Amino acid sequence: MSSxxxxxxxxxxxxxxxxxxxxxxxxxxxxxxxxAEGFVVRPDQVAESLTLLREEAGFDHLSMVTAQDYEDRYExxxxxxxxxxxxxxxxxxxxxxxxxxVSESAASVYKTANWHEREAYDLVGVEYDxxxxxxxxxLPETWQxxxxxxxxxxxxxxxxxxxxxxxxxxxxxxxxxxxxxFLNIGPHHPATHGVLHLKTVLDGEQxxxxxxxxxxxxxxxxxxxxxxxxxxQIMPYPDRWDYASAGLLNEWAYARVAEDLNDIEVPEYAQxxxxxxxxxxxxxxxxxxxxxxxxxxxxxxxxxxxxAMRDREKVQNILEDLTGQRMMFNYFRLGGVxxxxxxxxxxxxxNIRDFLDDLPGTLEEYHDLITTNEIFQTRVIGTGVLDPEDxxxxxxxxxxxxxxxxxxxxxxxxxxxxxxxxxxxVVTEEGGDNYARFLVRMQEVEExxxxxxxxxxxxxxxxxxxxxxQSNVPRTxxxxxxxxxxxAVEGAKGExxxxxxxxxxxxxxxxxxxxxxFCNLSALNAMSKGEYVPDLVATLGSLDVILGEVxx
Amino acid sequence: MSNEPRDVIRGSTDAQTKTxxxxxxxxxxxxxxxxxxxxxxxxxxxxKFDKFMNWVRGSSMFMLQFGIACCSIEMMHTYAVxxxxxxxxxxxxxxxxxxxxxxxxxxxxxxxxxxxxxxxxDQMPEPKFVVNMxxxxxxxxxFQEGYNVIKGAEEVIPVDIHVxxxxxxxxxxxxxxxxxxxxxxxxESSPVTVKPYELxxxxxxxxxxxxxxLASQIDEDDLVMRYNWADSx
Ligand code: SF4
Numbered sequence: 001m002s003s004x005x006x007x008x009x010x011x012x013x014x015x016x017x018x019x020x021x022x023x024x025x026x027x028x029x030x031x032x033x034x035x036a037e038g039f040v041v042r043p044d045q046v047a048e049s050l051t052l053l054r055e056e057a058g059f060d061h062l063s064m065v066t067a068q069d070y071e072d073r074y075e076x077x078x079x080x081x082x083x084x085x086x087x088x089x090x091x092x093x094x095x096x097x098x099x100x101x102v103s104e105s106a107a108s109v110y111k112t113a114n115w116h117e118r119e120a121y122d123l124v125g126v127e128y129d130x131x132x133x134x135x136x137x138x139l140p141e142t143w144q145x146x147x148x149x150x151x152x153x154x155x156x157x158x159x160x161x162x163x164x165x166x167x168x169x170x171x172x173x174x175x176x177x178x179x180x181x182f183l184n185i186g187p188h189h190p191a192t193h194g195v196l197h198l199k200t201v202l203d204g205e206q207x208x209x210x211x212x213x214x215x216x217x218x219x220x221x222x223x224x225x226x227x228x229x230x231x232x233q234i235m236p237y238p239d240r241w242d243y244a245s246a247g248l249l250n251e252w253a254y255a256r257v258a259e260d261l262n263d264i265e266v267p268e269y270a271q272x273x274x275x276x277x278x279x280x281x282x283x284x285x286x287x288x289x290x291x292x293x294x295x296x297x298x299x300x301x302x303x304x305x306x307x308a309m310r311d312r313e314k315v316q317n318i319l320e321d322l323t324g325q326r327m328m329f330n331y332f333r334l335g336g337v338x339x340x341x342x343x344x345x346x347x348x349x350x351n352i353r354d355f356l357d358d359l360p361g362t363l364e365e366y367h368d369l370i371t372t373n374e375i376f377q378t379r380v381i382g383t384g385v386l387d388p389e390d391x392x393x394x395x396x397x398x399x400x401x402x403x404x405x406x407x408x409x410x411x412x413x414x415x416x417x418x419x420x421x422x423x424x425x426v427v428t429e430e431g432g433d434n435y436a437r438f439l440v441r442m443q444e445v446e447e448x449x450x451x452x453x454x455x456x457x458x459x460x461x462x463x464x465x466x467x468x469x470q471s472n473v474p475r476t477x478x479x480x481x482x483x484x485x486x487x488a489v490e491g492a493k494g495e496x497x498x499x500x501x502x503x504x505x506x507x508x509x510x511x512x513x514x515x516x517x518f519c520n521l522s523a524l525n526a527m528s529k530g531e532y533v534p535d536l537v538a539t540l541g542s543l544d545v546i547l548g549e550v551x552x
Numbered sequence: 553m554s555n556e557p558r559d560v561i562r563g564s565t566d567a568q569t570k571t572x573x574x575x576x577x578x579x580x581x582x583x584x585x586x587x588x589x590x591x592x593x594x595x596x597x598x599x600k601f602d603k604f605m606n607w608v609r610g611s612s613m614f615m616l617q618f619g620i621a622c623c624s625i626e627m628m629h630t631y632a633v634x635x636x637x638x639x640x641x642x643x644x645x646x647x648x649x650x651x652x653x654x655x656x657x658x659x660x661x662x663x664x665x666x667x668x669x670x671x672x673x674d675q676m677p678e679p680k681f682v683v684n685m686x687x688x689x690x691x692x693x694x695f696q697e698g699y700n701v702i703k704g705a706e707e708v709i710p711v712d713i714h715v716x717x718x719x720x721x722x723x724x725x726x727x728x729x730x731x732x733x734x735x736x737x738x739x740e741s742s743p744v745t746v747k748p749y750e751l752x753x754x755x756x757x758x759x760x761x762x763x764x765x766l767a768s769q770i771d772e773d774d775l776v777m778r779y780n781w782a783d784s785x
Contacts, residue, residue, distance in 0.1 A: 139700065140664045142766055142776075147699045154699045155781050159766055162667035162751055162775040187665060188672050190647045194619050195665055216665040217621055219688075220698030227697065236694065243622030288625070309632035327622065327719055548621055 014057075014088045022056055023049055034260060034485035036089035038077070043096050043103035047130070050078065050092060050109040058082055059090060060392050062110035063488065064514035066499045067120035069149045074101035074126050078113075079486050079499070079514075083392055083406055086413035091486070096126060105131035112395030115522045123148040123222075138215035138551055148222065180208065183533075187216045191296055191537045194547035196521075200536070207528050207536050212521055218551040225511040230258055230477040231334060234511075239328040241513065242549040245284035245316065246492035248277050248323075251332040256416055257487040257498040258334050262477050267468040268418075269459075270336035275418040276455035277322060277331065279448040284315040285492035286399075286441045286448075289544040293438060294370055296541035297379050304369050311362055314355050321348055334477070336470030341459065352456055359449050363442065371442070380434035384527045384539030387432055394523035397516050398494025399444065400543060402428045403436035410490040422454045434535075434542040441544075476506050486514075493517050493544060517549040602739065609653075609679070610641075610737035613729075616652035616676065617645035621659025623686040623719040630722040642729050649675040654732070656725070657711075660688040660695055661702040667777045670751055673709045681736065683728055684714045693718055702749075703784045710744040751775045 016037040020027055026049050029040040041049045053059045059080040066077040078092040094103045105128035106113035117128045118137040125146030128134055136143060140160045145152045186197040195216035201209040221237055228234040238250035252274060259266060266274075291308025316326045321342045323329040331338055342348050370376050386396070391404040401408055409426040411419040427443040429436035481504030488497030494516030503509030520543050527543075528536040615637075619627070630637050631645060638644060646652045649672050661669060673680070684705050687693030692703040705711055712735065715728035735741070755772040757763050770776065 142769060143663075144762065144765070152699070157762055157781065158663060158779045159754075159757070159762060159770075160663050160667060160777050160779070161754075161770055162671070162777060163771075187668050188618065188649075190617050194621070194624070216662065216668070217660065218662055218664070218700050219621075219660045219695040220700050221695075223698055224695060240622055240694065243625055245625065306633045309629060310634065313629065313634050326721065327626065 014090060016090070019053070019057060019090060022052055031093065031484075033091055034483060035487060036079075036091050038091035038093045038484070040093045040095060043094050044129075046078075046092070046094055046104040046106055047109055050080075050106050053080060053090065053092070054109060057090075058084065059088070060084075062106070062112050062116075062395055063495065064486065064497055064499065064512065065106070065113060065116035065120055066486075066510070066512040067124040067126045068501065068510040068512075069098070069101075069124060071150075073098055074124065076103055076117075076120060076126055077484075077499070078106060079497075083401075083408050086408070086410055086488075089486075101126045102129050103127075104129050105134075107131050110395065111390075111393040112519055112522060115518065119518075122146070125149045136215075138218040140215070147220070187213075192540065193292060193545060196540075196545070196547055196550070198524075198536075198540075200533070202533065205532050207531055207533060210525050210528055210536060212524055214518075214521070214547070214550050216551065217547045219548075221552040222511050222513060225513075226508055229506045230262070230479075230508070231473070231475065231506070234258075234508075235332060235334075236328065236330045239330060240548060241515065241552060242285070242492055242496070242517070242546045243327065244288045244492065244546050245312065245319075245327055246281045246546075247327060247329045248274070248281045248319075248331060249285075249489065249491045250496060251329065252278055252417070253487075253489045253491065253496045253498050255332045255334060256489055257485060257500055258477075260487055261479050261483060261485050261500055261502065262334070262473075264335045264473055265471050266336055267471055269462060269467050270469050270471075271418045272455050272458050272462075273337050273341065273469070274332065275422070276452050276459070277319065277329075277337075278417070279451045279455075280315050280319055282448045282492050283445050284312050284319075286445050287312050287315070289441055290366065290370075290438065293538075293541040293544070294376075296537055298375060304366065307362075307365065307369070318348075318351055318355065321351070333470055333473075335473040336468075338470075340467055340469050345460075349456055349460055352452065356449050356453050356456075359445075363445065366442065371439070377435065379534070379538055380438065380542070381431075382433050382435075383531060383535040384434040384437075384542060385432050386523055386527050390523065390526050391432070394526065395519040396494065396523055397519065398491070399437055399440045400494065400520045400523070402426070403440045404432035405430045410488055410495055414488070416489060418455070419451070422451055424450050424454075434538050437542040437544075478502075478504065478506050480504070488514065491516055493546065493549065494520065513552050515549045515552055517543075517545040517547075518552075521545045521550055606739045607737050610733040610735075613642040613654045613681075613733060613736075614652050615642060615645045616649055616655045616672070617647045618655055618672070619658060620661070620665070621688065623658035623688070626719040626722055627656060627658045627685060627725065630725045635722040635726060637726055637729065640726065640730050640733065642733065649673075650677065652676055653679065654681045654683060654729075655709075656683045656685050656729075657689040657705045657709075658685040658719075660693065661705055661708065662698075662700045663702065663777075663779060664700075666702050666708050666749065667751055667775070669705075670708050670749075670777070681732060681741075682709055682711045682713075683725075683732055684711045685725055685728070686720055687716060687718045690714050690716060702779075704746075706744065706746055706748070707784070708749050710742065710748070712742045749777050749779065751777055 026041050026045045027039045031038040061081045061083050063079045063081050073095045076094045081089045096103045120126050122136040142161050181202050183200045186192040187195045197213040199211040225234050238254045239247035241250045287308045291305045294304035320326050323331040386404050388404045391401050407428050424447045427440050479502040484501045486499040488495045497514035499512040500508045501510040528539045689705045692701045695701045713728045713732045754770045754774045754776045
């Protein structure tokens with residue numbers, strides 16, 4: 001910790017005046033967002049300001065980049081925070097001229113900015129000066145217009161190219177005996193877990209470069225949320241971001257940010273139900289990750305995949321009893337949850353206890369089949385290594401970051417729900433390889449089970465007349481215009497954040513989703529360079545990306 | 553963590569004698585199936601070749617392993633234990649379109665993916681069938697109003713069965729697949745009800761403002777798909 005950093009950290013959090021001093025006359029103006037102070041800087045001093053904040057003030061985590069357009073300007077917001085302390089946040093706001101929206105790129109300071117800025121360019125239309133590779137990321141190259149800018153006309157026809165993914169190396173192919181070749185993996189390929197396209201350059205059997213081409217499932221989640229009203233219409237969409245049954249974790253992301261925005265309290269009883277059900281989702285999501293990872297590594301529909309599916313069925317049954325749906329729960333409401341636990345309660349608790357009692361044995365089985373399996377170990381130990389420095393640079397979070405030894409978990413670092421009242425641990429591993437990521441997920445299942453069992457204890461003894469599942473929330477929510485807030489929760493894959501700017505109506509003016517999978521996937525190139533093709537597939541499997549969340 | 557196998561998997565190495573015994577007894581009876589009984593003493597049947605082929609076709613379907621969005625998670629559950637689609641003769645998923653005859657479309661189709669899906673469909677050998685899984689594949693579902701979303705798979709490829717739901721339960725998907733097998737056995741198929749988007753050569757497109765604009769970016773003989781949002785249902 002540098003001396004400056006110490007000076008900036010006060011007991012209550014960040015000393016924003018000290019930051020203003022640090023940035024000096026780069027700051028044009030200050031604004032206040034609900035989660036942090038925003039410092040408005042000139043478009044040509046972005047990299048400088050961010051470097052200062054990272055080097056001197058310890059803001060080593062660029063959580064998200066939001067771009068939006070106002071009537072008189074385009075704006076880019078860099079949401080910064082620290083891996084060491086999630087509650088320390090600061091926003092750097094960069095307004096640009098509407099006629100010529102160009103600002104300096106932050107890609108030289110944070111590697112993760114590369115993809116974020118490409119997305120901002122693609123959807124909103126801000127251009128970044130000095131960006132290494134500014135092209136569209138989600139939409140096809142030939143797309144006309146920027147759909148989230150206000151002058152976009154959705155009814156205009158579009159033409160999408162289907163070239164056969166030409167070999168980009170063709171021109172400089174060095175003679176017939178060169179080993180360099182180009183390989184397209186996906187978008188329809190069993191190893192890519194959905195519709196992901198990897199443009200891979202191989203040197204012999206080794207990966208020289210891999211460029212993930214995403215956007216095959218970009219289904220306009222942000223637009224959908226901007227068209228919905230706060231109270232009811234937005235909640236169903238989060239279920240469909242990370243759809244590996246992690247629905248409730250995603251719903252919580254929206255619930256948290258909207259409750260902060262509208263100042264809504266959640267009754268304690270509802271918080272416990274939320275905590276418990278969300279952890280069930282985490283178990284289901286991690287089991288899917290484990291099952292498909294084993295599928296990637298040793299073949300077709302093997303035992304472990306079937307085992308994982310069997311155990312997911314159990315979780316889904318419990319959640320179905322609670323919410324009425326197997327995957328798209330739509331169970332949370334602003335201010336609580338939609339209904340109380342299913343009757344007869346005892347029977348339902350019994351089901352949960354049965355599941356929890358069986359879980360250690362089941363996990364033992366998994367460990368026997370996979371963890372100690374020699375073939376598995378040869379494939380995953382020491383492959384796909386992500387060192388902690390890179391992990392931070394790429395903004396990775398969740399099990400991926402924790403497997404690289406970064407002790408970062410929003411449930412503990414920026415507590416919400418009932419987590420801070422319960423006894424559980426954040427799992428970290430040091431290896432940073434595929435094996436470590438797998439181990440972290442397996443252990444997190446155990447921790448989730450611990451949390452659930454404590455919640456069940458609490459719920460069982462909860463007095464009957466205090467079972468308050470929802471606080472009073474007005475029928476229409478209209479937060480004050482131009483209130484801005486960014487909040488995150490710990491989703492199944494990592495930090496799942498949402499930024500909302502209200503515009504005085506009952507719908508958000510800007511709704512931006514920070515997807516953990518998006519950031520985790522951006523680290524793939526760094527992780528698999530120099531490795532063999534099968535290791536690339538293993539690395540992709542251990543990153544556990546869900547394309548619905550990558551593309552949104 | 554040690555590399556020793558744990559106790560759980562030791563000690564379970566008893567020889568499995570039961571099947572053997574079952575097979576040693578009554579060896580002849582095993583071949584006297586119900587079908588054989590039905591035919592009586594002369595094991596011949598007369599039927600139309602087409603009818604027979606349709607029945608065969610419907611009873612042994614190879615699915616394309618094709619995951620798109622959330623619905624594919626429920627599709628995996630349909631293939632896996634508990635629901636086990638294989639019970640109905642709908643095969644195991646094949647990773648290559650060349651080996652598949654049914655394509656389940658489990659998810660939202662967006663502009664970037666539709667040309668690729670069309671190509672995968674084209675690569676499947678005839679006769680081929682399509683089951684639409686979920687509201688997205690039927691109409692765009694919850695994302696119908698999105699700027700990037702195709703309003704249903706039928707805009708791109710012909711579809712035989714629609715299974716509604718978001719996502720449909722595995723039981724519903726099984727019902728859909730079995731229904732389709734039934735139809736195949738009866739020799740029925742569905743017409744295309746909307747005019748589908750086709751892959752065309754860029755030079756074949758009608759000249760307009762957009763085509764002019766892209767002329768510098770796209771080669772004349774490149775394949776493209778043109779979306780006319782105004783005509784979408
Ligand atoms: S129908 Fe529903 S579950 Fe299926 S892909 Fe669409 S949004 Fe997902």
